[in-house]
Amino acid sequence: MxxxxxALLALGGAALIxxxxxxPFSDSWFxxxxxxxxxxxxxxxxxxxxxxPAATAAWILAGLVWLVSDWIAFGEDxxxxxxxxxxxxxxxxLGSVAGRGLRRIPRAVAG
Numbered sequence: 001m002x003x004x005x006x007a008l009l010a011l012g013g014a015a016l017i018x019x020x021x022x023x024p025f026s027d028s029w030f031x032x033x034x035x036x037x038x039x040x041x042x043x044x045x046x047x048x049x050x051x052x053p054a055a056t057a058a059w060i061l062a063g064l065v066w067l068v069s070d071w072i073a074f075g076e077d078x079x080x081x082x083x084x085x086x087x088x089x090x091x092x093x094l095g096s097v098a099g100r101g102l103r104r105i106p107r108a109v110a111g
Contacts, residue, residue, distance in 0.1 A: 006054045013058025014043075018065050034084060038091035045092070046099020052092070059088040 020026065021033055038059045045055045063085035070076040 006051060006057075008056040009051060010057035010061060013055065014061035014065065017058060017062035021062065021066065031073075032087050034088060035091065038088040039095040041080075042092040042095020042097075043099040043102075044110050046096040047103055049100075049103070055096075056089050056092045059092055063088055 008067050017033075017037065020037075021030070026033060036059070041059065042052075045052050063081060067078060067081035067085070070081065071078055
């Protein structure tokens with residue numbers, strides 16, 4: 001995969017995540033989006049053997065957008081958003097490990 005293609009995937013993913021996070025229900029579902037979203041993204045990446053760095057970059061970029069928008073609009077805690085970005089990146093990786101493990105189960109059962 002080329003760097004340009006990987007960058008476009010990351011930017012597109014970040015745009016999609018940001019669009020979801022700016023919906024009317026995102027205030028009450030923020031932690032579900034921020035914690036389950038990366039985990040499910042990583043799971044899908046692991047199951048499909050897709051591009052983990054692009055998926056991780058998408059969540060980190062979305063976290064940067066959240067940081068900047070909350071900082072400008074509300075002057076909110078920047079450390080919270082920095083820690084959240086690290087947690088989201090870790091959750092993408094954790095989900096990917098789980099997805100790769102699930103992908104191996106049929107091979108192990110088949111013998």
